[in-house]
Amino acid sequence: MRSTIRKVTTMWLTVGKPLQRLNQRYGLTCTVCVRQLHSSATQFTDSSYDGLYPGHIHTTPVQKALLAVGSGVAALQNPYRHDMVAVLGETTGHFALINLRDRMRNDPEGYAILTERPRIRLSTLDLNNMATLPDGSFGREYLRFLEDNHVTPDSRADVKFVDNEELAYVMQRYREVHDLLHTLLGMPTNMLGEVAVKWFEAAQTGLPMCTLGAVLGPLRLNARRLQSLFTSLGPWALKNGQQSRCVLSIFYERRWEQSVEDLRQELNIEPPPVTLSATKKGST
Amino acid sequence: MNDAMSLGIHRLWKDMLLHVMHPQPGVRLLDVAGGTGDIAFRFMEYVRSQQERQQRRAARSMQTPSWEDISTNYTNEDVEESKESRAVVCDINKEMLKVGKEKADSMGISAGLSWVVGDAEELPFDDDQFDIYTIAFGIRNVTHIDQALQEALRVLKPGGRFMCLEFSKVTNPVLARLYDAYSFQMIPVLGEVIAGDWKSYQYLVESIRKFPDQEEFKGMIEDAGFYCVQYYNLTGGVVALHSGFKL
Numbered sequence: 469m470r471s472t473i474r475k476v477t478t479m480w481l482t483v484g485k486p487l488q489r490l491n492q493r494y495g496l497t498c499t500v501c502v503r504q505l506h507s508s509a510t511q512f513t514d515s516s517y518d519g520l521y522p523g524h525i526h527t528t529p530v531q532k533a534l535l536a537v538g539s540g541v542a543a544l545q546n547p548y549r550h551d552m553v554a555v556l557g558e559t560t561g562h563f564a565l566i567n568l569r570d571r572m573r574n575d576p577e578g579y580a581i582l583t584e585r586p587r588i589r590l591s592t593l594d595l596n597n598m599a600t601l602p603d604g605s606f607g608r609e610y611l612r613f614l615e616d617n618h619v620t621p622d623s624r625a626d627v628k629f630v631d632n633e634e635l636a637y638v639m640q641r642y643r644e645v646h647d648l649l650h651t652l653l654g655m656p657t658n659m660l661g662e663v664a665v666k667w668f669e670a671a672q673t674g675l676p677m678c679t680l681g682a683v684l685g686p687l688r689l690n691a692r693r694l695q696s697l698f699t700s701l702g703p704w705a706l707k708n709g710q711q712s713r714c715v716l717s718i719f720y721e722r723r724w725e726q727s728v729e730d731l732r733q734e735l736n737i738e739p740p741p742v743t744l745s746a747t748k749k750g751s752t
Numbered sequence: 753m754n755d756a757m758s759l760g761i762h763r764l765w766k767d768m769l770l771h772v773m774h775p776q777p778g779v780r781l782l783d784v785a786g787g788t789g790d791i792a793f794r795f796m797e798y799v800r801s802q803q804e805r806q807q808r809r810a811a812r813s814m815q816t817p818s819w820e821d822i823s824t825n826y827t828n829e830d831v832e833e834s835k836e837s838r839a840v841v842c843d844i845n846k847e848m849l850k851v852g853k854e855k856a857d858s859m860g861i862s863a864g865l866s867w868v869v870g871d872a873e874e875l876p877f878d879d880d881q882f883d884i885y886t887i888a889f890g891i892r893n894v895t896h897i898d899q900a901l902q903e904a905l906r907v908l909k910p911g912g913r914f915m916c917l918e919f920s921k922v923t924n925p926v927l928a929r930l931y932d933a934y935s936f937q938m939i940p941v942l943g944e945v946i947a948g949d950w951k952s953y954q955y956l957v958e959s960i961r962k963f964p965d966q967e968e969f970k971g972m973i974e975d976a977g978f979y980c981v982q983y984y985n986l987t988g989g990v991v992a993l994h995s996g997f998k999l
Contacts, residue, residue, distance in 0.1 A: 525950055530937045538945035551948050628950070 520633045523626040532559045535629065544684065554625040557677035558639060564675040565635040571714045572638065578717030585637055586721050588621050588644040598724055606731050607724030610651045617657040621647055641716050642673065648720050652732060653705070654740040659685070660693045661744055664701045671709025673716075700741040712736045756942050757953075765991050766888060769917050770794045772984065772993060777803040779837055779883040782907060784872050784900075785890020786841040787848030789855060789865070796861050799837040836863075840882075842870040873899040880909045888917040892963040901976035908998045914978055920985070920992035921965040927988045935960070966992045 519526060527535065539555040546552075572578030586592070598607040614620065624643040630636040646665070653668060655661035663685035670678040686694060713735045723731060732739060754762045769791065775781065777799050783791045814821065843849050849867045856862050870876045872887065872894050885904045894900045904914050922928040935957040943953025964972065966983050969992070973981045978996030985992055 528937065531941055534938065534941040535944060538941055542945050552945065555944065 520631065521627075521636055523628055524630075524633075524636065525628045526631070527629050532629065535559045540680070547688075550623075551625050553677065553681070554627075554643070555629065556680070557675060558627060558629040560676040561639065562630075562635075564673055565630070565638050568642070568673055568714070568716060569635060569638045572717050575714060575717040577719050578714060581641065581717065581719055582634065582637070586719070587640070588648070588721070590620060590622050592721075593621065601725060604727050604729070605724065606651070606720070606726050606728050609728050610648060610724075613647070613651045613656075617650075619647065619657060638716065642675070645716055645720070649715060652715070652728070652735070652737060653708075654743065656744050658744070659688055660697060660701070663689065663697060664705045667702055667705035668709040671706045672712065672714070696742060704738065704741050708737045753942075753946055756946055757939055761987060765917060765986055765993075766790055766794060768984075768986055769886065769888060769915060769993055770798050772995065773798075773884060773886070773913070773915055775799055775802070775837070775884060777806065777837055780881065781837070781839040781884045781886065782842060782875075782877070782882040783839060784842050784870075784875070784885065784887045784904075785844070785893070786886070786888065787843045787845060787852060787890075789841050789852035791886050791888050792839040792841045792852075792865055793856065793859065793861055795839050796837070796864060838864050838866070840866045840868055840877075842868045842872075842875065844869070844871050873903060875903045875907055877907045879906050881907050882912060883909055884913050884915065886915045886917075889919070891916055891918055892959055898972060898976060901973060901978075905977050905998055910998055912998045914973065914994075914996045914998070916969075916973075916994045918969070918992060918994070919960040919963065920969070920989055922989040923985070924988055931990060966994075969994060 518524075535555055536559040539552040539559065542549055543552040543556055569582070572582055595611065598611045601608040603609075621644065624640075624646075627636040627639045627643075630639055646669075649665055649668065650657065650661065653665060655664050663682065666678055666681040666685055669675070670682040686697060689697065715735065718731075718735065729739075758765075773795075775795060775798060779799070781792065781795050783789075783795070786792055814825070817825070841849065841852060843852075846869050849869060853862075853867050856865055868876065872890065873896055885908050887900070887904075891897060891900060901914075908914065922931050939957050940950050940954045943956075944950040947953075963969075966985065966989070970981050970983055973994060973996045977998070979999045981994065981996040983992050983994045
């Protein structure tokens with residue numbers, strides 16, 4: 469508790485005038501500004517944090533229920549609030565995460581991931597090396613996807629409300645694998661592409677947030693895209709979501725040189741029935 | 753955000769502060785930790801309506817004046833200008849003051865308002881400057897409350913009034929349980945959903961619990977040197993309005 473207050477205090481100090489003495493015991497130093505400050509509030513060092521993992525916030529069942537409802541409403545009102553989509557996923561996904569974790573444990577590669585805990589971030593990816601890979605290789609296509617859609621792997625929110633350290637990692641892995649899934653499925657980040665990926669994810673993971681997104685996403689599509697979704701893309705996504713190997717169990721970081729076709733065959737995913745192009749204003 | 757958390761009641765608390773203050777035209781107000789200017793705006797509105805009231809009363813009492821009275825009062829109209837009230841909003845955070853200034857400009861109440869950056873424990877004003885000192889929902893965030901109280905005493909004129917709105921202890925046990933449940937379950941969730949910031953709102957509810965209760969705070973105000981200190985409980989003790997005089 470005290471360390472939390474101390475951390476929030478350091479956050480306030482960047483806003484207010486620096487004070488001469490900092491009372492270590494009480495730690496309440498600055499005037500409160502009841503407004504949102506940026507992500508400096510959630511940057512915790514690994515060595516000192518309150519909770520099961522960095523960024524973890526303890527919540528009671530009542531708070532989780534309120535968060536689920538509130539984040540659901542907020543996400544529906546403004547789908548660009550990715551933090552709310554993330555919170556909804558965390559608060560409703562308990563059983564699906566357990567199921568995913570068990571599937572990973574039963575797979576040798578998935579088990580390796582659970583023990584080694586790789587993270588997909590700009591700091592861990594060697595982009596220069598990936599750029600030199602041949603066209604059609606997974607790493608090169610992933611890089612192309614990032615560039616065409618103007619996205620970065622660092623835009624994923626940290627997990628906050630999952631009360632189990634391993635499940636929190638599974639959730640984080642799911643978020644980070646999402647972009648790779650776009651590459652595997654050949655879907656851009658426009659609305660239709662995102663909905664197709666959501667259908668695949670809903671069939672694969674069973675996360676309620678994915679199911680909700682899969683059901684409500686189509687409401688924002690125009691008639692032509694809806695037709696494409698229901699006739700070809702949708703059934704393809706659902707079928708492959710169910711029949712493919714668990715996408716979280718793949719150690720992508722060791723497969724950059726593998727060709728996309730090869731990887732698809734290994735995972736039992738058919739190539740997309742329709743080729744969609746990335747739009748200039750890609751939404752992540 | 754304040755509206756969401758207090759269900760709009762914070763407006764009533766601030767209105768109550770002004771009602772108890774009952775400022776008359778010509779007084780100087782210092783609003784510390786006044787950031788976005790809620791109290792200062794209400795003060796200017798109140799004083800303006802009081803002034804109109806006085807003018808109406810004066811006009812009514814002069815319904816049938818003699819020609820002599822009319823001519824003398826005609827020249828005296830300029831004297832009214834000196835009754836202009838001034839409010840100074842002081843806050844440690846420049847961003848909050850900026851927001852307040854923009855609000856004032858959009859509402860058209862910029863005359864008579866000043867915006868000053870300052871620390872409640874070390875105010876950038878001379879002694880005996882202000883008639884009224886207010887601090888609304890700001891004093892619990894001051895590290896050394898007694899220093900802030902002493903500064904308040906210093907900058908007030910003799911006869912000046914200190915007024916403080918702050919969250920306090922709920923006396924009724926049933927209401928207290930409900931209030932605690934609401935504070936700890938609902939407020940951080942609202943913070944996360946509306947502002948994307950759980951931690952700040954968790955800090956908010958905890959800082960409210962750490963603040964001294966009504967009697968203890970009254971004792972602190974008396975220790976600083978104020979007289980006739982009293983408090984009013986609002987919303988069952990959720991908020992307390994403390995008042996003291998410098999004599």
